[in-house]
Amino acid sequence: MADQLADGGAVRSRSTSRPPVLDKGRVTRSEAVVPIRHRQRLRATPRYDILTDVKISTHRATTTQGYDTKSVDRTVPVRDVHLERAFASVPKYFANGDIVMSHMFAVLSATFPDGESYFVRSVAGVQDRINDETLASNIEGFIGQESMHGREHRAFNARLAELGYPTRAIERYTDRAYRLLERVGTSRIHLAVTAALEHYTATLAEMLLTDPDARGVFEHDAVRRLFVWHALEEAEHKAVAFDTYRHVGGSERMRRLAMTAVDLDFLLELVAMTAVSVSLDPVARRHPLRTLRSAALLMRSPFASAKAAR
Numbered sequence: 001m002a003d004q005l006a007d008g009g010a011v012r013s014r015s016t017s018r019p020p021v022l023d024k025g026r027v028t029r030s031e032a033v034v035p036i037r038h039r040q041r042l043r044a045t046p047r048y049d050i051l052t053d054v055k056i057s058t059h060r061a062t063t064t065q066g067y068d069t070k071s072v073d074r075t076v077p078v079r080d081v082h083l084e085r086a087f088a089s090v091p092k093y094f095a096n097g098d099i100v101m102s103h104m105f106a107v108l109s110a111t112f113p114d115g116e117s118y119f120v121r122s123v124a125g126v127q128d129r130i131n132d133e134t135l136a137s138n139i140e141g142f143i144g145q146e147s148m149h150g151r152e153h154r155a156f157n158a159r160l161a162e163l164g165y166p167t168r169a170i171e172r173y174t175d176r177a178y179r180l181l182e183r184v185g186t187s188r189i190h191l192a193v194t195a196a197l198e199h200y201t202a203t204l205a206e207m208l209l210t211d212p213d214a215r216g217v218f219e220h221d222a223v224r225r226l227f228v229w230h231a232l233e234e235a236e237h238k239a240v241a242f243d244t245y246r247h248v249g250g251s252e253r254m255r256r257l258a259m260t261a262v263d264l265d266f267l268l269e270l271v272a273m274t275a276v277s278v279s280l281d282p283v284a285r286r287h288p289l290r291t292l293r294s295a296a297l298l299m300r301s302p303f304a305s306a307k308a309a310r
């Protein structure tokens, strides 16, 4: 397992890892997306084997690195994960050959990097107002984790663009939408929106981590590792944006309003973008029956269940 991961340029397990060779003076292209103050910390972070060094739970992730349970509850570690090279072999319909499911996850992935940049900006924007040591540390971890997710999903999106998915257009749209929101909203509104969207990512994460059928959608090894690693870290930091919002005096009323707005927007945009993405796919257009069957399968999948919508 560790060899496979290393071969993908991904992560190394503790038992086989050598200390990563780091050139402290040079910033690699992939590191350039990580905020400068986090790069040193990232470089000092040991590499993990996602599936052997981390025990997955829906409420927290504990590591086998020797932390005691209490401190692990409060830790949001940053893992240096590289999957870019392994994405080169991702096939067009990476979700078990299913057209609509593949398009839906391509759309989700395309919204992640710029969405996560917005989350980072929202939380980093109030960092100087945090006087709780634990929360300050968790915010550092949150920023590091989201920056890593953005970097790896952007690499995955580049592969999807090669395969014909409109991921570049969706990335541009997502970035513009969040930049527009930033022009009009206050820091508390951005934190409320971030906390609401983190609720969605945590719900999806819980499903992927606890339901083998949901995980089974990702047939390709690198895609499965990308989503499982992302899910694990979403579960780890799911409370950070909410805690930050409460810490800076955000009200319950504004949080509920943001949740309602995000509820509507998230589902509408996901459905609309997936429909557009499928309609642009020549294979889907040439095989309408296969596409309709695929849409029906999605409606019966764990991702369209009541659990996913809560």
Ligand SMILES: [Fe+2]
Residues within 6 Å of the ligand: 116, 145, 146, 149, 201, 230, 234
């Ligand atoms: Fe994330």
Ligand SMILES: [Fe+2]
Residues within 6 Å of the ligand: 146, 198, 201, 234, 237
């Ligand atoms: Fe997150």
